[in-house]
Every structure is written in structure tokens, then in C-alpha cells.
Amino acid sequence: xxxxxxxxxxxRVEFPTRHGTLRAVDDISFDIAAGEVLGVVGESGAGKSMTxxxxxxxxxxxxxxxxxxxxxxxxxxxxxxxxxxxRIRGRRIGMVFQDPLTSLNPLYRVGEQIxxxxxxxxxxxEAQARRRAIELLSEVGIQGASDxxxxxPHQFSGGMRQRVVLALALCAEPELIVADExxxxxxxxxxxxxxxxIKRLCRERGTAVMLITHDMGVIAETADRVAVMYxxxxxxxxxxxDVVQRPSHPYTxxxxxxIPTLEGSETRLVQIPxxxxxxTAIPQGCAFNPRCPQAFARCFLxxxxxxxxxxxxxxxxxxxATPVQGTP
Amino acid sequence: xxxxxxxRLIEAAFVMLTVALLSFVLFRFVGDxxxxxxxxxxxxxxxxxxxxxxxxxxxxxxxxxxxxxxxMNLDFGVSYQVKQPVITILMDRFPATLELAFAAALxxxxxxxxxxxYTGIHRHSMLSKxxxxxxxxxxxxxxxxxxxxxxxxxxxKLGWLPSYGRGETVKIGFWKTxxxxxxxxxxxxxxxxxxxxxxxxxxxRLVRSEMLEVLRTDYIKFARARGLSNRAVYFGHALKNTLxxxxxxxxxxxxxxxxxxxxxxxxxxWPGMGLLxxxxxxxxxxxxxxxxxxxxxFMFVVINFIVDLLYVAIDPRIRLAGSGAGH
Numbered sequence: 273x274x275x276x277x278x279x280x281x282x283x284r285v286e287f288p289t290r291h292g293t294l295r296a297v298d299d300i301s302f303d304i305a306a307g308e309v310l311g312v313v314g315e316s317g318a319g320k321s322m323t324x325x326x327x328x329x330x331x332x333x334x335x336x337x338x339x340x341x342x343x344x345x346x347x348x349x350x351x352x353x354x355x356x357x358x359r360i361r362g363r364r365i366g367m368v369f370q371d372p373l374t375s376l377n378p379l380y381r382v383g384e385q386i387x388x389x390x391x392x393x394x395x396x397x398e399a400q401a402r403r404r405a406i407e408l409l410s411e412v413g414i415q416g417a418s419d420x421x422x423x424x425p426h427q428f429s430g431g432m433r434q435r436v437v438l439a440l441a442l443c444a445e446p447e448l449i450v451a452d453e454x455x456x457x458x459x460x461x462x463x464x465x466x467x468x469x470i471k472r473l474c475r476e477r478g479t480a481v482m483l484i485t486h487d488m489g490v491i492a493e494t495a496d497r498v499a500v501m502y503x504x505x506x507x508x509x510x511x512x513x514d515v516v517q518r519p520s521h522p523y524t525x526x527x528x529x530x531i532p533t534l535e536g537s538e539t540r541l542v543q544i545p546x547x548x549x550x551x552t553a554i555p556q557g558c559a560f561n562p563r564c565p566q567a568f569a570r571c572f573l574x575x576x577x578x579x580x581x582x583x584x585x586x587x588x589x590x591x592x593a594t595p596v597q598g599t600p
Numbered sequence: 601x602x603x604x605x606x607x608r609l610i611e612a613a614f615v616m617l618t619v620a621l622l623s624f625v626l627f628r629f630v631g632d633x634x635x636x637x638x639x640x641x642x643x644x645x646x647x648x649x650x651x652x653x654x655x656x657x658x659x660x661x662x663x664x665x666x667x668x669x670x671x672m673n674l675d676f677g678v679s680y681q682v683k684q685p686v687i688t689i690l691m692d693r694f695p696a697t698l699e700l701a702f703a704a705a706l707x708x709x710x711x712x713x714x715x716x717x718y719t720g721i722h723r724h725s726m727l728s729k730x731x732x733x734x735x736x737x738x739x740x741x742x743x744x745x746x747x748x749x750x751x752x753x754x755x756x757k758l759g760w761l762p763s764y765g766r767g768e769t770v771k772i773g774f775w776k777t778x779x780x781x782x783x784x785x786x787x788x789x790x791x792x793x794x795x796x797x798x799x800x801x802x803x804x805r806l807v808r809s810e811m812l813e814v815l816r817t818d819y820i821k822f823a824r825a826r827g828l829s830n831r832a833v834y835f836g837h838a839l840k841n842t843l844x845x846x847x848x849x850x851x852x853x854x855x856x857x858x859x860x861x862x863x864x865x866x867x868x869x870w871p872g873m874g875l876l877x878x879x880x881x882x883x884x885x886x887x888x889x890x891x892x893x894x895x896x897x898f899m900f901v902v903i904n905f906i907v908d909l910l911y912v913a914i915d916p917r918i919r920l921a922g923s924g925a926g927h
Contacts, residue, residue: 330824362827369825374818377837379915388836389826424916440826 275346276303277447277480278327282340283350285319285326287551289334294551296322296335298504301578304448304480309471311495311512312484313527315548319504320484324450326350327482328365329357345447363393366441366479368470370453372433376425382409382436383421386443393444408439412469431462435469442473448480455490467494488531492516500524503548503559510584520586522564558589566590608908612901617668619897623890624667676891681883686891690873694895695775696766697865697872701857703788704796708857709850712800713839716807720815721834731804738801743860747794747867754790762787764869795864799853806849810842817841843914851907855900 285297297319304310312320325331327342329349342350349360361367369375377385386405390396396404402421409417412435425433434454441449451470455463471494474481483495491498492512499509500523508521519525526544546563555561557572564571570589578585579592634647634656651657655666670676676686715735719728738746755763767783769776778784814820815838823837862874869875873892880888911918 328825330821358827358829360827361825367822367825369818369822371818375822377819377823377841378917379840380837381916388828388832392826392828392832426917437822440822444827 276305277308277345278304278482279343279346280323280327280340281343283323283326283337283342284339285322285331285335286338287335291552293338295338295554296504296551297326299340300501300504300506301340302499302506302509304482306447306480307475307478308497309474309481309483309495311491311498312482312501313486313488313491313498314501315486317548317551318501320486320501321452322504323501324367324452324482324484327448328361328367328450330361330367359393362389362446363444364446364448366444366446366449368434368437368441368449368451368454371457372430372437373457375437376433376440378425381422381424382428386421386436386440389440390443405439405443408443409436411473412436412439412442413465414439431458431466434458434462434466438466438469438473442477442479445477446479448482449474450482450484452484453486454483456485456487463490464493470494488516488527500527503554504551505559505587506578506585507560507588508584508586509578510582510586514582514584518582520581520584520591521560521588522566522590523560526563558587604912605909608905612905615901616894616898619894620668620671621664623671623893624664626886626890626893671891671894676894677887679880679885679888681880681885681888686887689876689888690891690895691774692776693871693873693876695777696870697858697861697874699777699779700788700791700795700864700870700872701854701861703792704794704857704861705799705850705854707792707796708799708803708853712803713807713846715800715804717811717834717839719804720808720811720838723812732808735801735804738797739805743794743798743863744867746797747791747864750790750794751867761790763790766871791864791868791870794867795857795861798860799850799857802853803846803850807839807842807846810845811838814838814841840914844911847907847910847914851903851910854903855896858896858899 280303281301283297283300284295287294287296300319300323302310312323314320322331322335326337329352331337337350340350341348344360344364349357352360376382380388383402383405386408387398387401390401390404391398394401406417406421409420414420414432414435420428425436428436438454441451449470454470455466458466467490470481470483473479483491485491495512497510498512498515500507500515500521502523508515508519508524515524516528519528523544530543544563549555549559549562555572557570557574558564558567558576561567561571568589574589576587576589576592578587580586581591634651634654638647638650655663658666674687676690678684679686679689682689715731719731722728741749751763754761762783765787766778767785767787768781769778769784770780771777778788820833820838823833828837861870861872862877864870865872865874866878873895876888877892879885880892
């Protein structure tokens with residue numbers, strides 16, 4: 273087993289503003305292995321998209337990576353300058369955005385967009401790229417690919433467009449796909465298809481996937497491991513089965529409790545009181561302390577570091593109190 | 601596509617008919633044309649015979665039909681003042697105006713679009729702020745003042761460029777061009793800048809705001825995420841998406857350039873149609889005025905038609921929506 277495809281260590285993303293520096297992503301570390309799907313969940317504003325954007329180097333100024341490192345197959349990429357980073361984007365890291373209706377340029381045929389991307393990164397002739405684009409479109413499940421290549425984006429439905437976006441993300445055979453809410457804008461029936469497609473294609477190719485979503489259902493279906501984010505930090509990270517069935521962090525517990533089940537024996541769903549703090553007002557100590565039912569004195573003073581609980585890593589003082597089986 | 605073009609052509613024909621009606625009405629209501637043609641002491645019989653000869657006793661629709669038919673054969677009558685066929689006079693002046701308008705539009709587009717793209721991409725750079733300040737001047741100063749200022753600086757003070765006229769011209773068929781001689785080109789520079797400056801600033805500001813808009817879209821973010829070069833992102837993906845509104849404005853502005861040419865031509869004594877029009881207004885030379893009206897309307901219609909076709913060429917979505925009521 274070689275090293276992980278993506279390795280993020282102590283990543284911090286900051287936004288300098290007039291009222292001081294906002295820390296959107298705070299000291300995040302995770303790895304993704306080849307062929308593995310890491311789900312990143314959290315509420316809006318938890319910093320999950322920001323993490324994805326930082327990995328692919330598309331933070332909009334004044335946002336910047338303020339610390340830590342991002343390594344792709346061991347090569348450090350967070351400190352690369354514009355042109356070197358551009359060669360990695362699309363080539364070694366593919367990206368899928370949330371809204372397929374707006375991800376494609378409406379004025380170019382989908383084939384042109386795929387061919388353009390391939391030829392930017394790979395030494396291919398127009399004809400080779402075209403043949404490859406047709407194969408790719410059939411692979412993502414578009415029927416009559418050789419004709420559809422010359423269609424414009426508006427001639428596709430939303431689900432079909434997300435397939436095209438996926439083909440675009442995969443066309444240069446990247447090692448990592450960052451999928452930012454890839455199914456959120458789609459019908460539920462289409463969501464499952466797209467999720468299955470992402471999973472199948474990446475498994476076949478051994479592509480690592482960072483799947484950003486707020487939908488625990490999608491995570492449970494797709495991901496191998498999951499990172500739960502809260503207020504810019506990772507609250508809990510571990511195997512999906514562990515995190516879903518035996519959550520350790522009070523926030524993860526609350527999150528799981530708020531998912532309706534078909535058995536539905538309980539009368540009410542558990543809900544987490546309050547809402548996530550704004551970046552300008554993150555409390556001292558553990559950021560979850562105002563909402564945590566089990567918070568105690570230490571939670572208000574010190575930020576908890578991640579510790580192992582079973583196979584999961586949890587950033588919670590309660591977990592630290594239980595016997596530690598390893599150090600991160 | 602063909603149906604689209606045909607529909608637009610039919611619409612254009614209606615517009616032209618309407619303008620022709622106005623132009624015809626102009627003839628009928630600005631005094632009795634007989635009075636304009638014959639001398640003061642012509643006898644009543646002479647007048648009646650002339651009236652009969654000119655067909656002025658026929659029913660109005662017949663006369664209008666004849667007017668349209670003649671106009672389609674480029675027969676706009678004879679100028680009251682110069683006693684020459686109007687078409688001859690116009691064709692003598694038309695190349696001068698068209699070359700001026702073309703040069704002004706070229707100047708406006710060739711400078712305006714790059715400036716707009718630059719200021720759109722480098723929003724906060726010093727140079728952008730300079731460009732925008734300059735464009736503010738272009739928008740706020742009236743044409744005649746810019747013309748006079750340019751004459752003062754480049755013709756009077758520096759003596760680099762002529763202050764009036766077209767320079768030497770070369771005749772190719774009926775077309776008298778100033779583009780082939782050195783003095784003709786030199787004479788073109790100041791009037792073209794004067795005429796095009798407003799349009800240039802307009803295009804700069806329009807392209808800039810459209811670029812800002814487009815650069816925020818998801819497909820630009822996605823294009824970056826695909827690792828395309830900056831050039832491909834800005835010029836391939838962003839600029840093309842700004843073009844529909846820009847082409848619309850340029851199309852309308854080319855019409856405005858021809859209309860505004862009247863002022864510029866007066867300032868620079870440019871022997872074009874604008875100058876001719878001013879003189880014919882002063883002398884109530886109705887055939888010239890009505891022919892000018894028709895010609896300008898015709899050019900507007902042609903430009904609009906081209907703009908419509910350009911839309912279709914730029915934006916594939918319009919092909920499907922082509923059955924709509926237009927823009």
C-alpha cells in the first residue's frame with residue numbers, strides 16, 4: 273500500500289476582513305487513499321466547501337491558506353504558484369460543482385468543452401480527443417454519445433448535465449475528485465444514479481474522492497469514511513459504519529438523531545438546540561459548547577485535540593476522558 | 601435559421617415602408633412642391649400641367665405606391681437647390697460618411713473591448729482606474745467640444761493633423777475613398793476619434809460590467825477548476841458570454857454614429873451626408889431630406905438585421921427561442 277492520494281495536514285484558511293481575520297477552516301487534517309471516498313459533512317458554513325476549494329487552489333482572494341499543508345501523492349501543492357497549480361487542476365484533481373445547470377458554459381458544445389479540457393492537459397490530437405470524449409460520455413451513461421457530443425448544454429436535462437460535468441472532471445484521468453454537493457441540486461431519483469456513477473467510475477479508476485455534502489444519506493450510501501465538520505474544525509472522522517452507528521462526538525450524535533428512520537418508533541426526532549456560531553463569534557474552548565448537552569468546565573476553556581476512539585478520531589473532551597487507544 | 605432570417609427580413613420591410621410613408625408625408629405637407637419647383641411668375645396653366653405631369657392629382661395611395669417604387673429604383677427626385685438628381689448628390693457624399701462611421705466604430709471597438717476586458721479582470725489596478733477616469737471624460741464631454749479640443753491640440757498647436765476636410769481622395773467606380781492616400785488617412789484620424797470616443801467609453805464600461813458579471817458565474821469557476829489557461833478562461837469563455845449585449849449596443853451605436861456624424865462633420869467640415877443634411881434643412885431641400893431619412897433608416901434596418909444574425913451565431917439558445925417575439 274502506497275501513501276494516500278491526498279494528505280491534508282493542519283490546514284487553516286483565513287479571510288482577513290475589516291473586523292479582524294476570520295478563520296473559515298481551522299487546523300484540519302485528513303487523508304484520502306486511492307479508490308477511497310471520503311465524505312465531508314456539516315451544516316452550511318462549517319467550512320466543508322472552503323476545504324475543498326483550498327485543496328484545489330481556487331480560494332477567492334482575500335481568502336488564503338494561512339497554515340498547514342496539502343500534499344497530492346506526497347507532492348506539496350498548497351504553496352504552488354498560479355501556473356503550476358493550473359496544471360494540476362483538471363489534470364490531477366477534478367472538480368464537480370453543485371449546480372450542473374450553471375457549471376457548463378452555455379455557448380459551447382459539450383464536446384468542445386471536454387475536448388478543450390483534455391487537450392489543455394494531455395498531448396492529444398483533436399481527433400483522438402474527440403474519440404476519447406465519445407467513450408467518456410458513454411461511460412457516464414449518455415446514450416448516443418457521438419451525436420450528443422455536438423449538443424449544447426441547454427439541450428440536456430439537469431441529471432444529464434451532471435453526467436457531462438462528471439465526464440469533464442474525469443477526462444484527464446485525475447487522481448482525486450473533489451465533488452462539492454454534486455447531487456444537492458438534483459431530483460432525488462437522479463441523485464442516487466449520480467452517486468452510484470461517481471462511486472463506480474472512481475472505484476474502477478482508483479480515483480480518490482472527496483465528497484462534500486450535507487446529506488448524511490448520501491454519505492451512508494457512498495462514502496468509505498466520513499469527516500464531520502463543525503465551525504471550521506473536524507469534530508469526528510472515521511469509518512462510515514462507525515460514525516453512523518456509534519457516534520462519539522455529541523454533535524455527531526445529534527446529527528444522527530435528527531435523521532428520520534423508516535421504523536419511526538420515536539415520536540419526535542432529536543434536534544440540536546441553537547445553531548452553529550458565526551465565524552465572527554466562535555466561543556472559547558470547544559466551538560460546540562453552547563449547544564452541547566454534555567459540556568463541562570473544560571469545554572469552555574480549552575479546545576479539544578483529536579483522539580482515537582475505536583477506529584475513529586474525535587475532538588471532544590468527553591472522548592479524551594475515556595481510555596485512549598492511540599494518538600493521532 | 602432560414603425561417604428566422606426570412607421573418608426578420610419581412611419585419612425589416614415593414615419598418616422601411618413605415619419610414620417611406622413618413623418620408624412621403626414630409627413631401628406632401630411641407631408646402632406645395634409645385635411652388636418649390638416653378639418660378640414665382642409661372643402661369644396657372646403651367647402649374648396645372650406640371651401638377652398633372654408629376655402625378656400630383658392621382659389618389660394618395662397611388663402616389664405613395666409610385667414613391668415607393670421610385671425609391672426602390674433609387675429615384676428620389678431632383679434636389680430643389682442643386683438641380684441634380686438626389687441620388688447623385690447622396691452617392692457623392694455617402695462614401696465619406698460611411699468611411700468616417702466605419703473608422704469611428706473600428707476605433708471604438710478596437711480600443712473599447714480590450715479596455716473593458718482589462719478593467720474587468722484587473723478591477724483594482726491603477727491602470728484600470730485610469731482607464732475608467734478617461735472613459736468618464738469621454739462620456740461626459742459633448743462631441744463638438746471634443747472635436748474642437750482635438751483640433752486645437754493636434755491641428756493648431758502641434759500641427760500634426762489637418763483640421764478640416766477629407767484630404768486627397770481616389771475614385772474607385774462611384775466610390776470616392778480617402779483610405780488610400782496618406783493625406784486622406786491623416787484627415788480621417790481626428791474626426792474618427794471625435795465621433796468614436798463616446799461609443800468607445802460606452803463599450804469599455806459595458807464590457808467591463810458584463811465581464812464582472814460573467815466572471816462570477818459557476819461556469820467560469822468550473823473552467824478554472826478544469827485547469828484552463830487564463831487566456832482561455834478570459835477570452836474563450838468569459839468574453840464570448842459578454843458579447844450578446846455588447847453586440848446589441850454596438851449595433852445600435854453604429855446607427856448613432858451615423859446620426860451623430862452630423863455634428864462631427866460640421867466641426868471638421870467633412871464632406872459627408874451629415875453636412876449635406878444640415879444644408880438641406882437650412883434651404884428646405886425636401887427631396888434631399890426625405891432621401892437622407894430613408895437612407896439612414898435603411899442602414900439602421902440593415903445593421904439590426906446583421907445584429908440579429910450575430911445573436912444566433914453567438915448564442916445557441918436563441919436558435920430554439922427564435923419563435924419568440926424578438927429581443
